[in-house]
Amino acid sequence: MxxxxxxxxxxxxxxxxxxxxxxxxxxxxxxxxxxxxxxxxxxxxxxxxxxxxxxxxxxxxxxxxxxxxxxxxxxxxxxxxxxxxxxxxxxxxxxxxxxxxxxxxxxxxxxxxxxxxxxxxxxxxxxxxxxxxxxxxxxxxxxxxxxxxxxxxxxxxxxxxxxxxxxxQTVQWWRLRASLVHQQVLDEPVADSDLLSASLEPLESIFSSEPDLLGRLCLERGRLDHIHSQDKSAAEYFVKAARATGLEYELTGALGKRTKFQQTELSQLVLLAESKLNNDPATPHSTGPPTQNDGPSRAAEERQRPTITALPETLPLNDDTLLEQTEFTSSHPTSADSRLSHVSPKNQPPLHPIDQCIFLSLCLNVKNTSPSHGLTSEQMSPYVARVISHPRNWSVHTMALLLRSRLESSRTRTVERSTLQLQALIDQMPTSDSTLSERLHYFHSVPLPSKWELEKELAIKFVSLGVVKSALEIFERLEMWEEVVKCWGSMERPERGIAIVRDLLEGRKSEADVVLSRGKATAEARRQVQDTSRAAKLWCLLGDLEQEKAVEHYERAWSISKETSGRAMRSLGGHYFARGKYPETIACLRRAVRINPLLARSWFILGCACMRAEDWEGARDAFSRCVAIDEDDGESWSNLASMYLRLGTGARENGGQDKDDGSMTYGGESSKSISFANKMLAFRALKQGLRYSYENWRMWYNYMVVAMDVGELNEACRALGRVVEETSGKVGAESVDEDVLDRLVDAVTRASPNEGDDANSDTPPNPNEGRWLFKSVNNLFERVLLPRISSPRVFRAFARLLMWQNKWEEAIKAHLDAYRNGVAGTMEKGEINVERWREAVHEVEEIVDLLKNFGPRAEGYRWKLQARSIVRTFTGRTRDFEDEPEWERLEVLQDELRKEDE
Structure with missing residues (x-):
C-alpha cells in the first residue's frame, strides 16, 4: 500500500x-x-x-x-x-x-x-x-x-x-483519544506520560494545510489539559484551534429584548461568529465550495452526502415572562468598529460543527477561570446560545443543551427546564433517532459525559432541589456508594450509610457484577478476581464514616490495594493533619502525590503540614506544585511567597505568625538575612497570586513590604492603596503603614522635579523614583488616603509632596490639616494630662515656625494672621496649665508674632 x-x-x-x-x-x-x-x-x-x-x-x-x-x-x-x-x-x-x-x-x-x-x-x-x-x-x-x-x-x-x-502517522492521536476516554472512566483524573503531549507536536506540521484536522487536534489536546485542570494551557489550545479553522468571533453588545413585557431596548450580550470552513456537516474535511479542479470524484461525493438525521429535542422554556431567546432588534452590533459588523445579530450564519465544538470548549474554560458569580453564566450563555441556534450534529447539540441545562439550574425561572432537559438527554441515549456515525462524528471534540455521569448529574440536581429520595434511587442503581452515604447523611440517618458499606465489604450486600456471576460454573480462582481499587475505596469510605477507627480502615485500604490507593493515603494524611500530627501527615501525603500528582488539594495540605513542621523547602516544593496544577489558587501563591521568605531565616519569627487563612505576614528582623533572589521570587509569587485573591489584604500587605525591599516602589504604592481600601473601614488610620508612605514620598522628593524633562537625556525612565513615581504616589493620596484617612503623619507626607512641586499654599494647608488632627488641634478645654499638653506646645511651635518659613513664599497668603490665631486659640483652651514652665514659651511666641506686625 x-x-x-x-x-x-x-x-x-x-x-x-x-x-x-x-x-x-x-x-x-x-x-x-x-x-x-x-x-x-x-x-x-x-x-x-x-x-x-x-x-x-x-x-x-x-x-x-x-x-x-x-x-x-x-x-x-x-x-x-x-x-x-x-x-x-x-x-x-x-x-x-x-x-x-x-x-x-x-x-x-x-x-x-x-x-x-x-x-x-x-x-x-x-x-x-x-x-x-x-x-x-x-x-x-x-x-x-x-x-x-x-x-x-x-x-x-x-x-x-x-x-x-x-x-x-496518526497512531499517537488515537492514543490521545483513548486516553481522554479512559480519564472519564476513572474516579479522578490521573497524569499521563509527558511523552503523550510531546509526541503530538509533529502532527501539527503534518496537518498544517488541513484546517479542520488541525483544529480538531488542537481541540483534543486542549481537552486533555482541561481534564487535568491546566486551564491556561487549555485556553491557548482552544484559541489555537479557532485560529487554525479561521473562525472569526467577537463577544459584543446589540440592542434587544429579553422579556415579553420589555418596552425599552437594552444592550444585550451577543456572540457574533462566522465560519471559514464549509458549513456542510457531512463534509467536515471540506474547506470551501467545490471548484473546477476537484474533478468528477468530488462531484460524485457531493451527490452521495447523507441528509442530517434527527437531533436531540430542545425543550421550550414556556415561561410567562422570559422569551425563549434574546430578541435582537438591531441588525448591527453596538460597537461601530467591530470586525464582524456585517454579521446581523438577528440572523447569523450557521457555524461549522468544529467551530461549534470550539465555542463549547471556550465556554468550559470561562467556567473554570472565572469566579462563581453571575458574570460567569452571562459570559457563557452567548457561546451556548450561538451553538444551539443552528443544530448541526447530534453530539455537539447534546453537549450544548447540557451546558445550557447547567447554566439554567441556578435560576428560578429556568430550573424546571434545566432538570427536564437533562432527563431528556439521558432518555435519548438508547434511541436510534440518528445514525451511529453521526453521533461519533465529533464525539472526540466535545467533553460529552458518559451515561452514568449524566445520571449522576441529574441525581445531584435532585439533591439540590430537595428531592433526596429520587436521587438516592439513582445513586443506588449506579452503585455510587459514596453519594448514597451522603444522601443518607442529609436525611439524618448516617447509620444506614455505614451499614451499606459494611454489608458490601462483608459480602452481605452484592454489587451488580457479583450478582451476575452467581450460579455460573466457573473455576474458583476465576471467581476470586477482585477490583482491589474499588475495595480500597470502600474501606476509605468506611474510614470517613467511622472516625474512631479511621486510621485502621485507611491502613486496611492501603494494604488491600497493595500500596496503590492514593485515596487511602490522602484520607489518612488529612486525618493526621486535622489532629496536628504533621510528620505523619507529610509521610502519608508524599505517598499520595507520588501515586496521583494531579490533585492540587493533596499538595496544598502537604505544603501546610511542611510549613507547620518548619520544613520550608518541602513546603516550597509542595506549593510550587499547587500553583503548577491550579494557577488560580491565590492562597497557594501567597504561601509559596512566604516559603521563599522563610528560606535562609532558620527560625519562625513573631512577625510571621500563621494566619487563619494560611497566609503569613512578612516582617521581623529575619527579613534582613533573606537573599535578594528569594525576595524577588516572593515578589513575583505574590504578584501572581493577587490576580486571584484581589481582596486579600494580608497578601497585599506582604506584597507591599516585599516590593519595598526589592525596590519596586511603584507596586508598593499600589499595594498600600489596596490595603487601605480593604481595611480603612474597620481600623481607620491604622490601615496606613506610615513608614512605607514616608519612604515613597522620599523616593519622589529626593529627585529634582524637572529631572528627565530633557528629551536628549541618556537616563532611562525609572518608575520607582522621582517624577515617574510621582503620578502613582499623588494618585494614592488624592484617590485613596485623603478621602478616607485623617492622620497627621499622612497630611505631613502629602505636604512634603506639595512642597516638592512648589505648591506652597497647598502645602501649608496640608500642614494645617496635620496640626488640626494632631494632639494640639484635638485638645479640649479641661484637659489635665500635662505630658499631652507639653507635646501639644511643641506642635504649636512647629506649625508657627513652618508658617514663618514658608508663608512668605505663598503669594497673598496671610500667614501671620493664621499663626496668631493658632496660638491665641490654643492658649485660650489650655489656661489650666499657666503654672507650667512651657507656658512662658507660648507667651514669648505671642509677643514675637505681634512684633511681626509692627
Missing part, C-alpha cells in the same frame, strides 16, 4: 467519514477500515481478518489480558496493511465502547462474540472478562467505574494502540 493512500485512510479515520477519492481496493485491511468508519463494528470485529489477529493465546485467562492475546503482525506480507488492520480494530473497539457508554444505541454483539469463535466455552464468561478489564483499567490508584458496559473493549483498544507502528 502506497504512503499517500495510507495517509488518506488515516485522515478518514480521524474525520469519521470515508473519503471516496481513495482508490478502490480488494485489500482486506482497506475494506475493514471502511466498515469501521461506517460504524459496522460487529461486522468488523467478527470478520475473519479480525479473528486472525484477535485470538486467545490461552484458555485460562489467569494472567493480564495483554498476555492472553497475540496482536503482533506476521513478518510476511505488507507490514503497512497489517498495521492498518490493527489500527482499524483498535478504533472499532474504542468506538464500540463509546457507543455502549456514551452515544448509544445499545450494541448488537457481546465481547465473547469477538474474543472467541466458540461462545459456549465453559472457561470464559462475560462477567469474568468484564471484572478483569475493570481491574486492569484502574490507573494511578484510581478505580475505573465498575458498571461501565463492555470495558474489555476499551482495554483491548489500549493494548492494540500500545504496539509499535512504523508506517502510520
Amino acid at each position: 502506497d504512503r499517500t493512500s495510507l495517509l488518506q485512510i488515516e485522515k478518514s479515520f480521524i474525520r469519521g467519514t470515508w473519503d471516496i477519492t481513495i482508490s478502490t481496493s480488494d485489500s482486506p485491511a482497506v475494506q475493514l477500515a471502511r466498515k469501521v468508519i461506517g460504524g459496522e463494528f460487529r461486522n468488523a470485529l467478527t470478520s475473519p481478518e479480525a479473528h486472525k489477529l484477535i485470538h486467545v493465546q490461552t484458555a485460562e485467562f489467569n494472567g493480564p489480558l495483554g498476555e492472553s492475546f497475540n496482536f503482533s503482525v506476521s513478518s510476511d506480507g505488507d507490514l503497512a496493511e497489517q498495521e492498518l488492520l490493527r489500527l482499524s480494530l483498535a478504533v472499532a473497539f474504542l468506538h464500540a465502547f463509546i457507543q455502549a457508554n456514551w452515544t448509544g444505541p445499545a450494541l448488537d454483539f457481546e465481547p465473547l462474540d469477538v474474543i472467541t469463535a466458540d461462545k459456549s466455552e465453559a472457561s470464559l464468561s462475560e462477567d469474568f472478562i468484564k471484572r478483569k478489564a475493570v481491574a486492569e483499567l484502574a490507573y494511578g490508584g484510581e478505580p475505573a467505574y465498575h458498571l461501565a458496559a463492555v470495558p474489555v473493549f476499551l482495554r483491548l483498544s489500549q493494548l492494540l494502540l500500545g504496539h509499535p507502528y512504523q508506517h502510520l
